[in-house]
Amino acid sequence: MPRKPPRALFLIAACAMATSAKAHIGTDFGAHAEIGFLDGLLHPFTGLDHLAAMLAVGFWSALSARRLWTTPLAFAAMLLAGALLGLAGIELPAVEPMIAASLLVLGLLVALRTQMPAMLAAALVGVFAVFHGVAHGTELAGAANIEGPLLGMLLATLALHATGLGLGLALRHTAWVSRMAGAGVAMFGVTLLAQLA
Numbered sequence: 001m002p003r004k005p006p007r008a009l010f011l012i013a014a015c016a017m018a019t020s021a022k023a024h025i026g027t028d029f030g031a032h033a034e035i036g037f038l039d040g041l042l043h044p045f046t047g048l049d050h051l052a053a054m055l056a057v058g059f060w061s062a063l064s065a066r067r068l069w070t071t072p073l074a075f076a077a078m079l080l081a082g083a084l085l086g087l088a089g090i091e092l093p094a095v096e097p098m099i100a101a102s103l104l105v106l107g108l109l110v111a112l113r114t115q116m117p118a119m120l121a122a123a124l125v126g127v128f129a130v131f132h133g134v135a136h137g138t139e140l141a142g143a144a145n146i147e148g149p150l151l152g153m154l155l156a157t158l159a160l161h162a163t164g165l166g167l168g169l170a171l172r173h174t175a176w177v178s179r180m181a182g183a184g185v186a187m188f189g190v191t192l193l194a195q196l197a
Contacts, residue, residue, distance in 0.1 A: 082133020
C-alpha cells in the first residue's frame, strides 16, 4: 500500500507553486497610515516570493549544515541591512530579478541537497537577503516609526527560517520530498524571472 505524502509537503507546495509575481518596489506601504510592530511582523507574509525564500533557507540549512542556524542568521542579518538601505532611499539595480533568482538558486540547493562550507553558504544567502531587504525597506519607507516594523519583520523572518528548519529536519530522510519542494521553489523562481523578462 503506497504511503500518503506528509502534510508538510502540501504546505511546501502551496508556498512554492504561486503563479504570479508580487511587485515590491514602489508599493508605498508606509505612506498611508501609522504602522507598527504587527505590520512589520505580518509584512514578510505578504509576498509568496519572500515567504518561499525564507522557508527555503531554513529547509536547506536543515539538509546541509552542521551548524543549523549559521545560514538563517546570516540571511536575517543581511535582510536587516538591506531593509535599512531601502529605508534610506538607496536603490540597488535589478532588485526583483535578484529576488526571483534567489528562489531559483535556493530551490536548486534544496533539491540537490547541496552542501558547502558554512561561510560560503552564509555569504551566498546574504547577498540574496540584501535584495529581499531592500524590497521590504522600500515598502516600509515613509513610516514615522521604523523600529517596531523592523523588529516585527526580523522576528517573522526568523520564525519562517525556524519553520523551514523544522520541515527540513522532519523530512531530511525522505529525499523525494526535499527534491520536490526544491524543484517547486526553483520553478517558482523561473516563473518570476519569465514574468520580469
